[in-house]
Amino acid sequence: MMHFPTRRAVLGAASAITLLAMTACGNVSGGSSDSSKYPNGPVNLTVGQAPGGSTDLIARAISEGAAKTLGAPMPVVNKPGANGALASKEVAGKPADGQNLLLINASLITITPLAVTQDEAVNIDDYDVISGLSQDDYVLVASEKSGFKSIKDVTSAGRNVTYGTTGVGTGSQLAQTVLFKQANVKGTDVPFDSGKPALTAVLGNQVELATIQLGEAMPQIQAGKVAPLLVFSEERNSFLPDTPTAKESGYDVPVAQYRAIAAPKGTPQEVKDKLLSAIQDTLKSDAYKEFNKKNMLTPKEISGEEVVTQWKDYAAKYKALVEKYDISLAGNK
């Protein structure tokens, strides 16, 4: 409940004011662009998704920790729209002073460009990636009525199989369409708005399969209402150790959602260093580790450079896969 200013907010505001006062004094000798004075007021962390989703929750967990080390408040600003492209484009256009950060989803760089027009696609080169955060795995689940207990059951079914996806241009759609092509199974792609309705459709036997994020599927998997067939990560997921990967089952379709923190291109090195150490402090904290566990996120705390190379590799790989199997993510145009 946040309707009255919490103590943290008051403290934050107070420290912001002190900081402002301090920087005002500092300006006599330095300059307003002096990066040693960073942070100069609140650091906005923009999220391209609505509050309450996993991306938003991660942003809030990071901001809570990083604000302490930075000594400045780090409000999370939700700006949903166009899969996150809206927020990404806005942050890319902000001054590169580290006051405006972005929590970015890999799918926006690696998968969405396959489904949208060139000018809507977001380019990772417009950002300085500060740090990678975590990996959110996709799991393929089957409905009770379908009778599928393993991926073999699906491939040997010898009939058309309906599968729900979390929408056009998502990892869920890419993973399943490629899998079906590689396994040579005929399937009907039924897009839903997000993971929850797709899962509900599997529970109600409206579709036979769906690929959703593990955190969302886990309660129903544990309850035995849906059967996990495989995970699309390169290695088995520690929260679901008995479920094979797509790779083990002989399919080359490594898909997961990765998240990272980025700043506009050209942010001074000093600022980036400060941000990185603040984020790393958070990543090391017990509270954040607990958060990851609770949301079934696998830490993937790699450097910004590694994030860029890996994401670009995935983007190239997906592009090749889609071309090889002649798949159009934009569906039945």
Added chain:
Amino acid sequence: MDFLNPVINGFAVVLEPMNLLYCLIGVVIGMLIGVLPGLGPAATIAILLPLTYNVEPVTAIIMLAGIFYGAQYGGTITSVLLRLPGEASSVVTVFDGYQMAKQGRAGTALGLASIGSFIGGTASIIGLTFLAPIVASFALDFGPAEYTALALLGILLVATISSGSKTKALIAAALGLLLATVGRDIFTGENRFTFGSLELADGIDFVPIAMGIFGLGEIMYNLEERHRAAKAPSAVANVWPSRGDLKQASGAIGRGSVLGFFLGILPGGGATIASMASYAMEKKRAKQPERFGKGAPEGVAGPETANNAAATSSFIPLLTLGIPANATMALMFGALLIQGVTPGPQLVEQDPGLFWGVVNSMYIGNILLLIMSLPLVGIFVKILRVRAAILAPITALITLLGAYTINNSMFDVTLVVVFGIVGYLMKKFGFEPGPLVLAFVLGSLLESSLRRALLVFGGDPLGFFGRPISATLLIVFVLVAALPGIRSALAKRKATVPARTAATEIKEKV
């Protein structure tokens, strides 16, 4: 007792101090805007939506629900005392309520209305408590096909039942359906009507539309009307109705509860229609119909009971099926979505705390209203004297500020202004905004469910009739659609003979 456990836990949710406080705030705001003519519950909820953003979902909905049923109470007060219906649902109360006040029985009228409202509201909550789990037990059977049929039926009922011109309601609904198609096609990723704007890629958000059409549009429209200075209200004495009055009104209260309950569930129904239907029913049933319009207690008790019962029961389709029955419920739908809660058949099971918390808060809210409504009459009358020139700019400012805060987007503010103008023009030319907003909400549900269902059926439209729930709903749809045609055909055949008698009858009624 398994069934009752979550119900009882719901009371624990309501009795949390913060929820109680918000319930109180909700009903007080509700009563207040019920008193103010013009600003209705839909507008108020639209304006206050962003304020609920940082509050827990249960708390937010408890407050918004309080505004809704609180407004039904408030509207009565001005109807009776000043002959100024604060709400459309209290218009019929004016006929007999004001007459009773003139005869020095204002207290009795208000007392009857309060008791009736309380009973009607409570009866509906009990109905909701028992009906919701039944609907929810079908939850997982509701797939794309069922939602298609449900959305179709909802849009049809909204357009045919709504008060006012049917043609205009259909036009407004068509506009709503058109607006619902804006944005990226979720099946092909193709952009529709976005004109290259990334802001429109996800379609138009429901909240700016509601805030514009209901909030800003209403405010602008009200500015046109010069407010009559509030007269001194009739003195209120002796609020507790006599045994004779109660006896006279008890039948009306009973019938009003049942009638209101069922009209509230119907898409397109709601408090206004329920109050009118109840008044008509009481007049028809009365042994001396000529007493109506001259201070008949049933004429106050019936409609006031019915409008409160309907206000409460209209939560049933929203909370159990995710289908809003009227414009205010469409706003509740928006409020839940902002909170990350998708109303639907799964709600009772997945979020029992929220569901039963909201339902049970209505008991508390109704008791609060019963206690507070009469002592506060004097204050409300004073508020009526605040000039629109002061009130309107303040509410407009709150609306625009609120619109910005939801997505931190100036684009949303522009949308609110645009839809404010649309809403104003619609009111001015006699178009009900309700069908537009409801068709907008149901439109995207209809489209995506229909296409999803056809994908699942492999393109065979007969699949809809292969599933029991969707088949039944579609048959009802056909019946409702064909009914007016059949009725007018029958009427034509009859009309040739007794045309003359019918004409005189109408004359008498006027």
